[in-house]
Amino acid sequence: MNAVTASRPPWRARPRGALSEAITAVLLTGKVPTDGPLNVPTHADPWGEDLQLTLYLLYELHYRGLPDVSDDLEWNPDLLRVRTGLEQAFLAALEADVPRGRTVADAFDHLLKEPADLSGSVSAHLAHRADLDLVREYAVLRSFYQLKESDPHAWALPRLTGRAKAALAAIEYDEFGAGRPEAVHAQLFANLMTSLQLDPDYGHYLDHAPAAALTTVNLMSFFGLHRAWRGALVGHFACAETASSPGARRMVKALQACGAGPAAVHFYAEHITADAVHEQLARHEVVGGLLAEEPWLEQQVAFGCDATVLVENRLASHVLNAWRNGRSALRHPLDRPASPGRPRTPE
Ligand SMILES: [Fe+2]
Ligand SMILES: [Fe+2]
Structure with missing residues (x-):
């Protein structure tokens, strides 16, 4: 049986826009600007790839963390401020579509x-x-x-x-x-x-x-x-x-x-x-x-x-x-299994 493990390097989440690119850089370098507010684009589509990936990465700091990312960033006030802005955009999109x-x-x-x-x-x-x-x-x-x-x-x-x-x-x-x-x-x-x-x-x-x-x-x-x-x-x-x-x-x-x-x-x-x-x-x-x-x-x-x-x-x-429409529902199709049609028994 393969135990569920913490995520490991290499980090497989490539940025999907300016927002996730900026946050990924901060996460990987651990360098949060000290001379002013963290300057990231904030006008991404709340349902879109860029915002949802960024939110996912920021939330992951509160679960098991991310490979090569300092645990200390979990409560970094600049990242929390960015997260709050993204949450407000996401919440507004939810409220627009959910009956109140x-x-x-x-x-x-x-x-x-x-x-x-x-x-x-x-x-x-x-x-x-x-x-x-x-x-x-x-x-x-x-x-x-x-x-x-x-x-x-x-x-x-x-x-x-x-x-x-x-x-x-x-x-x-x-x-x-x-x-x-x-x-x-x-x-x-x-x-x-x-x-x-x-x-x-x-x-x-x-x-x-x-x-x-x-x-x-x-x-x-x-x-x-x-x-x-x-x-x-x-x-x-x-x-x-x-x-x-x-x-x-x-x-x-x-x-x-x-x-x-x-x-x-x-x-x-x-x-x-x-x-x-x-x-x-x-x-x-x-x-x-x-x-x-x-x-x-x-x-x-x-x-x-x-x-x-x-x-x-x-x-x-x-x-x-x-x-x-004959397409994969993933961003990238999966590799075919080594033995198609013969699922494995977990070790
Ligand atoms: Fe369950
Ligand atoms: Fe259950």
Whole structure:
């Protein structure tokens, strides 16, 4: 079994514009100007490659860090100031596209019903096509999220009390392997990648990641790093747990149909059963417990759920649009596996 590792050199995230170029230079040299404010371009498209990569890199300082980048930069005030500007642009874009003033029932009820039209579902597309190349691409696209699965939600724990805290801790205990490192869900995803002849090293495919994939991670990092957005973080968490089971069922079908090995199937099979329980606990105890304590956060919980659906739908549209036009959904296509059609068993 290949353990999930910290990202290692060489750094594979090449800049995607003036903003990421400027921040990459600061990160790699550690040289933040001391004679005035850090001068970087700030008018990038909030959904675009340049801004989303930059935000992703700055957030990564709060997770496992970046190769060749000083840990001391995590709380550098100049970088935090840049990050705040990018977050404000991202938040404004989210607020422009997410309906406001919704209740928790508004946000969650439609997630509880399987939609009749699955034409916008990547897992439904994969279950129908049974194409190993597409499955491998999808694993790479999800890896930025799944290799840190549940990490940002743990940031909610010190901000919650009572029922919400106890239920979140119980779910996170499962997500982090219930005391068994080999059962940590991020590790199960690393095993899936190995089984599909992909490199499971944390951050390995960052240069392949389109903005739409990075956005799904940046959203939860943004909510997770701001106590003021604890309601939205809980909404994100409950949304992810609620939406998981039907898609996991379709992914099991897709993986089995294209001959993927048991380690690949196991990640999604585990989520069919685990998330059927997690969904109940997340909505009734984590969301319910938080709102019993802080009822004024209801619209923020709904916003967190709706924003999650928005960024997931944007990613699904990006992926299906590329595939239906015969293109890779990644910025660079993957190398073909050494033995096509013969997924590996993790060591
Ligand atoms: Fe999980
Ligand atoms: Fe879960």
